[in-house]
Amino acid sequence: LTSGLESAWNKLKGEEVLTKENIVEPMRDIRRALLEADVSLPVVRRFVQAVSDQAVGVGLIRGVKPDQQLVKIVNEELVKLMGGEVSELVFAKSGPTVILLAGLQGVGKTTVSAKLAYYLKKQGKSCMLVAGDVYRPAAIDQLVILGEQVAVPVYTAGTEVKPSEIARQGLNEAKKKKVDVVIVDTAGRLQIDRGMMDELKDVKRVLNPTEVLLVVDAMTGQEAAALVTTFNIEIGITGAILTKLDGDSRGGAALSVKEVSGKPIKLVGRGERMEDLEPFYPDRMAGRILGMGDVLSFVEKAQEVMQQEDAEELQKKIMSAKFDFNDFLKQTRAVARMGSMTRVLGMIPGMGKVTPAQVREAEKSLKIMEGMIEAMTPEEREKPELLAESPTRRKRIAQDSGKTEQQVSQLVAQLFQMRVRMKNLMGVMEGGSIPALSN
């Protein structure tokens, strides 16, 4: 999508204003880029029309570069297309809030059920999960295990009871226990079929849910529009959850949901871990589609794990080239804690995809580094120069941590390299120097 859009902007370089004529070619690129990103055709048509109308409307404003103007309009229209604002979950005024999850098989309903419970628990709400997928015993076990992981009770009634009956029992149980939110997981099929729809209708009738969220795999592509439309007409949904946004999705589903159903995407899943569920931010998604990278999400995530003071402290140290092994440890641990590094790196513009094997490799080398740093004296940690100067010290650390002297030397060299790299990154041009380790 990004490269297609770039060629659209490039076609406007050198133009003075946006006109009906000079936007024809760029709009064709935008249209093609959207179609390639699996946005459904009717949505693309309406989008292109909206952007064209806007663009020609502002065509007379002089002094603003037309390509920037078009980027801005496309961005605004993308945000609008995806609902504009963040759509919060709705909670019941009295009694438990009931959230019913629906969707095709394998899209991530069961995972989302547990993630959502975890997400709401962090907001101070008590939750209960209901195992409503009676077709596969494994599905019940899966929810029970995930429920244990996030320490949320799971109501099960085996595979012999009708889903609507399980829903009724589960809801009663939740009322008895006075939990704030009941999340009901349901069965999915590979394709939309009558049986699934009728069953969901029964479950919905029994529950009278506050939210009916359609779980959509971000990789769904073109079919997302039809899928959302059908579920909305048949069951009546209140919103959607887009899963697997960490994959190679081209974003088409994200752009179609609101436009075809009038219902917003409320949350997105970005990985297999329980932490990987976030609100859906239309403006960030638009930025991501336009190739600016999901920088805001990244910054937020980084701040969560690294306290503000820590970050400022670190920045000062980097500026003054005092970055030592304590900081090194703090920083590498913070990165590890950011969870799936794949995801974090994927958010940085210009970073390629990182494979799970690379992530495991990085985690392994963090372990090794930790061992060596722990074997250092406090003084050595604060003054890495001591280690650069003294082979005896390096030898002692190698012995104490069970690593080779070469590994210790590498670590020391790495710290100095990092000092230089970070200084450069901060825009301090003189950088530092990397000492040669004495033997």
Ligand code: GDP
């Ligand atoms: P269900 O059939 O709809 O209940 O789907 P599941 O919850 O069982 O998920 C199917 C598979 O997708 C599992 O292997 C999940 O770990 C995986 N999955 C779910 N959500 C995500 C996500 O956001 N990202 C990634 N990468 N995998 C996910």
Ligand code: MG
């Ligand atoms: Mg399931």
